[in-house]
Amino acid sequence: MALQFPDRLAAATAARDSRVCVGLDPRPDLLPSTFAQSTASLAGVTRFCCGIIDATAQYAVCVKPQAAHFEALAPEGLAAMWQVIAYARKCGLLVILDAKRSDIGSTAEAYAQACFGRHHQGAVAAVDAVTVNPYLGSDGVEPFIEMADQVGGGVFVLTKTSNPSSGELQDLQTASGTIYQTVARLVNGWGASRIGETGYSSVGAVVGATYPQQLGELRELMPHSIFLVPGYGAQGGAAADVAGAFDENGRGAVVNSSRGIIYAYRATGGDYQQAAADAARTMRDDLNSVLG
Amino acid sequence: MALQFPDRLAAATAARDSRVCVGLDPRPDLLPSTFAQSTASLAGVTRFCCGIIDATAQYAVCVKPQAAHFEALAPEGLAAMWQVIAYARKCGLLVILDAKRSDIGSTAEAYAQACFGRHHQGAVAAVDAVTVNPYLGSDGVEPFIEMADQVGGGVFVLTKTSNPSSGELQDLQTASGTIYQTVARLVNGWGASRIGETGYSSVGAVVGATYPQQLGELRELMPHSIFLVPGYGAQGGAAADVAGAFDENGRGAVVNSSRGIIYAYRATGGDYQQAAADAARTMRDDLNSVLG
Numbered sequence: 197m198a199l200q201f202p203d204r205l206a207a208a209t210a211a212r213d214s215r216v217c218v219g220l221d222p223r224p225d226l227l228p229s230t231f232a233q234s235t236a237s238l239a240g241v242t243r244f245c246c247g248i249i250d251a252t253a254q255y256a257v258c259v260k261p262q263a264a265h266f267e268a269l270a271p272e273g274l275a276a277m278w279q280v281i282a283y284a285r286k287c288g289l290l291v292i293l294d295a296k297r298s299d300i301g302s303t304a305e306a307y308a309q310a311c312f313g314r315h316h317q318g319a320v321a322a323v324d325a326v327t328v329n330p331y332l333g334s335d336g337v338e339p340f341i342e343m344a345d346q347v348g349g350g351v352f353v354l355t356k357t358s359n360p361s362s363g364e365l366q367d368l369q370t371a372s373g374t375i376y377q378t379v380a381r382l383v384n385g386w387g388a389s390r391i392g393e394t395g396y397s398s399v400g401a402v403v404g405a406t407y408p409q410q411l412g413e414l415r416e417l418m419p420h421s422i423f424l425v426p427g428y429g430a431q432g433g434a435a436a437d438v439a440g441a442f443d444e445n446g447r448g449a450v451v452n453s454s455r456g457i458i459y460a461y462r463a464t465g466g467d468y469q470q471a472a473a474d475a476a477r478t479m480r481d482d483l484n485s486v487l488g
Numbered sequence: 489m490a491l492q493f494p495d496r497l498a499a500a501t502a503a504r505d506s507r508v509c510v511g512l513d514p515r516p517d518l519l520p521s522t523f524a525q526s527t528a529s530l531a532g533v534t535r536f537c538c539g540i541i542d543a544t545a546q547y548a549v550c551v552k553p554q555a556a557h558f559e560a561l562a563p564e565g566l567a568a569m570w571q572v573i574a575y576a577r578k579c580g581l582l583v584i585l586d587a588k589r590s591d592i593g594s595t596a597e598a599y600a601q602a603c604f605g606r607h608h609q610g611a612v613a614a615v616d617a618v619t620v621n622p623y624l625g626s627d628g629v630e631p632f633i634e635m636a637d638q639v640g641g642g643v644f645v646l647t648k649t650s651n652p653s654s655g656e657l658q659d660l661q662t663a664s665g666t667i668y669q670t671v672a673r674l675v676n677g678w679g680a681s682r683i684g685e686t687g688y689s690s691v692g693a694v695v696g697a698t699y700p701q702q703l704g705e706l707r708e709l710m711p712h713s714i715f716l717v718p719g720y721g722a723q724g725g726a727a728a729d730v731a732g733a734f735d736e737n738g739r740g741a742v743v744n745s746s747r748g749i750i751y752a753y754r755a756t757g758g759d760y761q762q763a764a765a766d767a768a769r770t771m772r773d774d775l776n777s778v779l780g
Contacts, residue, residue, distance in 0.1 A: 333651070333657055357592070362627075
């Protein structure tokens with residue numbers, strides 16, 4: 197049987213000595229002008245994203261396509277997304293679909309099928325992992341986990357998000373700790389029976405780089421969960437802020453950067469692929485420099 | 489200027505004396521066999537949903553397409569969803585897209601554009617309202633509200649959901665009440681500057697019929713919010729359970745039933761359209777019978 201998601205991620209990290217996730221957020225207004233001219237047909241978006249994959253694959257372990265930015269390009273945008281996903285996998289990258297879905301019962305199953313479903317690319321899962329929102333409780337998360345089980349995939353549950361207002365609900369104190377700590381305990385429980393060979397489960401957590409203190413707390417509450425850490429770079433998180441996400445072997449997390457890599461050319465000038473490659477390599481080295 | 493969403497809904501309720509929302513959850517395994525045979529091309533799903541709209545339009549004020557069930561039908565499923573949405577609007581029904589999206593900043597804007605965006609159907613908003621998830625806080629909800637402002641649309645924020653595990657996070661007590669009460673106060677605040685002619689704001693709340701006590705509490709906390717009430721019928725909620733959602737004029741809420749209407753034929757036998765029409769009419773009368 198093929199390796200499960202946490203073990204595939206550990207293998208990719210070991211092979212490339214990288215913890216970098218490249219966020220694919222195609223925004224027509226930010227693309228190089230040569231692509232923007234052809235976005236009406238979506239071909240420009242697809243070519244741009246595949247160009248980013250070509251440029252960064254050697255420095256990254258995974259990509260994180262942001263479903264919203266593809267959905268915004270009309271219904272056909274999803275076809276472009278699946279083309280990009282297929283290309284990323286062909287290039288040896290794991291794919292975490294950032295969908296942040298939430299629903300219950302058969303509806304959550306339908307979302308899980310839409311994300312992981314085998315209809316997109318023959319007989320294999322369409323993505324390696326997907327992000328989900330925990331507000332609905334177990335009913336809203338378990339259908340995704342169960343679908344992930346079927347395809348050897350993973351689920352990342354929003355726990356402490358990177359945005360400024362994340363504390364409005366997530367930081368509220370209850371008798372048993374904050375809401376994000378409660379989610380962390382649920383995540384730990386969902387993953388307990390799903391731990392792979394490398395000690396990590398298929399149920400991970402989204403924990404923002406912008407809240408380093410909480411990140412350390414959450415590492416203790418979820419010792420077996422892989423962290424997907426957004427907020428590095430453009431959002432203000434630094435490598436030192438995310439050091440606590442990794443174990444002593446440099447495993448246990450991937451750190452995402454979207455704008456900081458894919459639109460690096462806007463700050464540096466020059467070729468967008470060279471700028472993205474430089475940014476991804478710099479980020480990889482920056483993260484590796486803080487490992488214990 | 490065209491009426492804003494809460495006023496359009498009030499007008500539709502008055503015109504049809506109905507508070508019924510028909511949930512469109514097309515599941516190939518539950519469709520009449522004549523449609524199931526043609527779902528490979530999605531034409532069956534589209535024809536089935538349009539047939540439900542034809543049968544129930546006179547008894548309902550709105551439809552609620554469930555994005556998940558369309559997304560599960562491969563990328564092309566979304567094209568079917570937009571066809572169904574366009575047909576519902578042509579038939580005079582308001583459309584609440586049940587997407588339960590959640591993200592922040594430019595990503596939430598992209599989702600809002602995907603939901604409300606004008607690219608789908610010429611120069612008008614594509615749907616009347618959309619459901620969103622509050623776990624990320626204001627950053628995750630305001631971009632949807634602001635896009636709704638631009639198109640005269642509405643937003644329904646998940647507050648107390650109808651599922652059995654909704655209490656795992658939503659019912660937790662904090663210093664200022666439960667989490668769902670906290671969300672209700674946020675909803676009330678977001679809507680305060682967006683109140684239409686009929687006294688309701690464009691920022692509504694999803695409150696499950698399965699929790700009648702909380703529904704009453706929430707009505708007091710959000711006097712200007714329209715409630716979208718799922719959980720009637722198949723999930724166990726009765727008309728008496730949702731009576732507290734309405735004001736003395738019979739306004740302020742729409743109650744959704746999905747399976748109980750669109751798959752009524754599976755219990756009754758016979759023609760699926762007749763069964764759906766009967767179920768919608770019965771539900772309309774049932775709800776009206778408990779108005780104050």
